[in-house]
Amino acid sequence: DENGRLADPILRGKVAQAEIDGWAFLLTMERMKDEAKAGAGQNSGMGAKSSMLKYYGTEFNKRRFELFMDCGGSESLEWEGERT
Numbered sequence: 001d002e003n004g005r006l007a008d009p010i011l012r013g014k015v016a017q018a019e020i021d022g023w024a025f026l027l028t029m030e031r032m033k034d035e036a037k038a039g040a041g042q043n044s045g046m047g048a049k050s051s052m053l054k055y056y057g058t059e060f061n062k063r064r065f066e067l068f069m070d071c072g073g074s075e076s077l078e079w080e081g082e083r084t
Contacts, residue, residue, distance in 0.1 A: 011070060018067050025060055029053060 006012040032049055 014067055014070065018064060021060060021063075025053075025056065 006015065032046075032053065036046060
């Protein structure tokens with residue numbers, strides 16, 4: 001619209017949710033890194049936590065790329081090295 005917002009409220013909501021999810025994931029990873037540095041990872045299930053983060057990161061990236069497709073179609077995705 002004239003204020004620079006996306007006209008589609010559903011798409012706008014998806015973008016906002018992706019931003020929130022990204023920040024939450026980043027902060028969770030930072031917290032786990034701090035726990036590992038402090039030694040909290042010793043016998044505290046850090047392996048299970050890292051597996052969960054790996055799974056969540058994969059799912060988050062899938063949703064992110066689906067959002068790219070929603071916003072710009074297949075042209076919004078490019079193979080590495082295709083930028084000109």
